[in-house]
Amino acid sequence: MTEEIERGRKAFADEEWADAFLHLSAAAEDSPLEIDDLERQAAAAYLAGRADGSVELWATAHHDCAQRADVARAARCAFWVAFVLLNRGELARGGGWVDRAQRLLTEDEVDCVERGYLRYCTALRAVFEGDVVSAHAGFREAVEVGDRFNDAQLTTLARIGEGRCLVYLGEIAKGVALLDEAMVAVGAKELSPIAVGDAYCTVIDGCHELFDLGRMQEWTTALSRWCEAQPQLVLYRGLCLVHRAEIMQLHGEWSDAMDELEGVLLRLADPVGSPELGAAFYLRGELHRLRGEFEEAAGAYRQANELGREPQPGLALLRLGQGRVEAAMSAIRRVLEEAGDPISRSRVLGPYVEIALAAGDHQAGKAAAEELSAIAGDLQSPLLRAVAEHATGAVLLAENEPRNALISLRRGWMRWRELEAPYEAARVRVPIALACRALGDEDGAEMELDAARSVFEGLAAAPDVRRVVELSQVETPRAAGGLTAREVQVLSLIAAGKTNRAIATELVISEKTVASHVSHIFTKLNLTSRAAATAYAYEHDLV
Numbered sequence: 001m002t003e004e005i006e007r008g009r010k011a012f013a014d015e016e017w018a019d020a021f022l023h024l025s026a027a028a029e030d031s032p033l034e035i036d037d038l039e040r041q042a043a044a045a046y047l048a049g050r051a052d053g054s055v056e057l058w059a060t061a062h063h064d065c066a067q068r069a070d071v072a073r074a075a076r077c078a079f080w081v082a083f084v085l086l087n088r089g090e091l092a093r094g095g096g097w098v099d100r101a102q103r104l105l106t107e108d109e110v111d112c113v114e115r116g117y118l119r120y121c122t123a124l125r126a127v128f129e130g131d132v133v134s135a136h137a138g139f140r141e142a143v144e145v146g147d148r149f150n151d152a153q154l155t156t157l158a159r160i161g162e163g164r165c166l167v168y169l170g171e172i173a174k175g176v177a178l179l180d181e182a183m184v185a186v187g188a189k190e191l192s193p194i195a196v197g198d199a200y201c202t203v204i205d206g207c208h209e210l211f212d213l214g215r216m217q218e219w220t221t222a223l224s225r226w227c228e229a230q231p232q233l234v235l236y237r238g239l240c241l242v243h244r245a246e247i248m249q250l251h252g253e254w255s256d257a258m259d260e261l262e263g264v265l266l267r268l269a270d271p272v273g274s275p276e277l278g279a280a281f282y283l284r285g286e287l288h289r290l291r292g293e294f295e296e297a298a299g300a301y302r303q304a305n306e307l308g309r310e311p312q313p314g315l316a317l318l319r320l321g322q323g324r325v326e327a328a329m330s331a332i333r334r335v336l337e338e339a340g341d342p343i344s345r346s347r348v349l350g351p352y353v354e355i356a357l358a359a360g361d362h363q364a365g366k367a368a369a370e371e372l373s374a375i376a377g378d379l380q381s382p383l384l385r386a387v388a389e390h391a392t393g394a395v396l397l398a399e400n401e402p403r404n405a406l407i408s409l410r411r412g413w414m415r416w417r418e419l420e421a422p423y424e425a426a427r428v429r430v431p432i433a434l435a436c437r438a439l440g441d442e443d444g445a446e447m448e449l450d451a452a453r454s455v456f457e458g459l460a461a462a463p464d465v466r467r468v469v470e471l472s473q474v475e476t477p478r479a480a481g482g483l484t485a486r487e488v489q490v491l492s493l494i495a496a497g498k499t500n501r502a503i504a505t506e507l508v509i510s511e512k513t514v515a516s517h518v519s520h521i522f523t524k525l526n527l528t529s530r531a532a533a534t535a536y537a538y539e540h541d542l543v
Contacts, residue, residue: 004023004024004026005037007019007023008021008026008040008044012040015193017044017230018044018048018232020041021044024037025041035064038057039061042054042061042080043193046194047194051088055081058078071104071108075101075102075104075110075115078097078098079098079118079120079121080194081094082101082121086125086128089128091128094125095125098122098125101118102118105118113148113151115145116141116145119138119145120161123135123137123141124161127161127164133169136162136165139158139159139165140158140162142154142157152191153185153192153195155182156182156190159182160182160199163178163179164202166178172378175206176212179203183203185199193230197233197236198236200219200222200240201236201239203215204219208246210379211381211383211384213381213382213383216247217247224240224244238276238277238280241261242279242280242283245260245264245280246283249287250424251422254287254459254460258287261280261283264276264277265277265280277307278307281309282314285298285311285314285318289318289321290423290459290464291460291461291462292321292462294321297314301314310335313332313335313348313351315331316355320358325355328359329356332352333352336348336349336368343375346372350387352368353391353394356368357395362395365398366399368391370392372391372392373391376388382415383419388412389415390412390424390427390431393407393409393435394431397435397438400438402434402436405431406436406439409428409431409435412428413432416428422455423455423459425455426452426456429451430449430467430471433446433448433452434471436448449468449472452468453465453468487517487524490517491521491537491542492543494521494530495533495542495543497534500514
């Protein structure tokens with residue numbers, strides 16, 4: 001037993017969490033562990049991804065301390081039980097443990113730092129219940145207790161909570177300043193491993209909500225280094241990999257992002273239901289959608305939804321890509337109506353503008369773009385400003401104001417370039433081309449489309465490649481007779497015996513556009529009938 005305990009203690013000190021848990025568990029089979037080792041076992045279980053086991057172990061430690069009348073330590077163990085449960089969404093059970101610990105401290109009239117830890121849990125529960133005002137007050141009180149007892153861990157956790165609440169309450173600059181201040185303690189190694197991981201993840205989530213790409217990238221890199229130094233760490237590593245994949249996606253590293261997600265899904269296969277799993281499946285759906293792999297995207301969004309991750313706005317954009325405009329509009333409208341705060345709405349407004357314009361609802365698109373611009377101004381986020389400029393330019397173009405549209409679109413393009421986001425920058429070049437064309441600058445339009453197409457082809461963004469080819473008026477040498485790629489599609493469908501209406505439905509374009517394509521095909525190939533067009537298609541292997 002002594003040998004196993006020593007091995008467990010050493011493994012814990014070396015941050016080898018799975019080994020520490022196994023050695024201490026083996027020792028516990030012979031006789032109960034001392035409280036220090038029991039707490040080590042509980043912490044190691046949590047960090048190794050055994051949340052249920054950690055709850056049981058901390059509960060045991062709580063009861064042992066309570067029986068020995070060590071009230072403060074019993075309350076500390078109860079805090080960790082509540083901490084795990086609350087972060088897993090088990091608010092009733094977590095709140096029950098807080099109440100139990102508070103009753104112990106009240107009965108013994110103990111003034112200790114644990115009162116601050118329990119106040120932190122009460123505030124955390126308020127956050128999850130949507131009561132930001134009460135949560136802010138609770139975190140503020142916990143900070144004061146932490147300062148009074150010189151407890152850096154409590155002060156740091158509570159200050160991060162306070163900062164997040166200030167952001168939700170609209171005091172963004174003050175909230176971000178508190179997050180930055182709190183992370184100083186993380187760098188100074190003044191916290192336990194569980195608190196360090198929680199601090200990283202909470203701050204990164206806050207940066208993600210604020211579209212603060214710079215801070216998000218900085219802290220994600222730091223979290224990655226911290227995780228890599230602990231090969232047996234399971235907790236927190238999944239979120240780290242998901243955020244790394246998000247950054248890779250933005251920078252156009254789509255294949256690397258997909259590989260990173262595969263690592264997340266393998267690592268987090270147990271426990272099923274982890275929030276990171278839902279986020280990973282959603283991002284996988286986004287990558288499949290952008291590549292035109294619509295069936296795979298739908299499956300990934302479905303899995304994300306089953307794991308508690310809202311599959312929007314990605315699913316609505318998928319429906320738009322499939323030509324199901326009404327379904328896309330209904331979904332995105334519902335999501336926007338449910339989004340109650342500016343940050344939540346800002347994540348939906350960009351896709352809402354795109355879908356509303358596709359549905360022909362220019363007024364709704366304009367209102368959404370204006371709201372998005374206002375939020376982007378308040379948040380001072382370069383990424384959100386880029387989204388807003390693109391949306392505003394798209395609305396102006398739809399309203400036949402190409403000159404004003406160009407001003408906004410080019411600003412958006414520059415912002416995406418500064419953010420090193422090649423796909424988004426290429427997407428903005430498409431409406432820039434349409435604005436140039438509306439102003440009679442056909443050469444400028446074709447150059448923009450050619451530049452966008454080059455990026456889309458490099459990323460294997462098939463839907464965007466098809467759209468650019470359709471919009472381009474430059475003939476492509478890939479087919480006999482100088483037909484464009486779209487004209488080849490139309491010709492093959494003519495050869496299949498489809499009417500103009502059927503072709504329009506299959507290609508998700510108007511009958512008028514189909515008629516125009518048919519006219520161009522007949523002119524280029526010097527044909528006079530659909531029968532002759534069918535014969536030509538078979539002769540040149542275009543069917």
